[in-house]
Amino acid sequence: MTTAPGQVPVAQQGARHPLDPDPVRSSKARAVFALGLMGALTGLFVGGVVPATLALVLSRQARREAYASGGFLTGADWLRRGERLAWAGLVLVATALVVAVVVGVVRLAGDPYGHDYAPNVD
Secondary structure, eight states: OOOOOOOOOOOOOOOOTTHHHHHHHHHHHHHHHHHHHHHTGGGGGTTTTTHHHHHHHHHHHHHHHHHHHHSSSSSSSHHHHHHHHHHHHHHHHHHHHHHHHHHHHHHHHOOOOSSOOOOOOO
């Protein structure tokens, strides 16, 4: 059988075994998305580091479970979106910390260092 360029032959799906579980969305994928969203929304307030880190830890577990399930756990799109949001939250946290350090150093450099005595004090 020949196919036109660009087409891929579709493999026929065999009949499912009656004892196979139905595919369901992973609840951890939903949790990763929610935590990633919270991390991205609160990233500039430095509080986003906690939910973003939890999202990344949970996403690793969810990927392992999805792989071990043999395709019966779905939700890879939600998992990927949650991971991206978590990384965005961590980048926002790092940016906020760098800006805070730069502002602190500039303010410290502008202030006089040491005691400010009157001009007639020896």
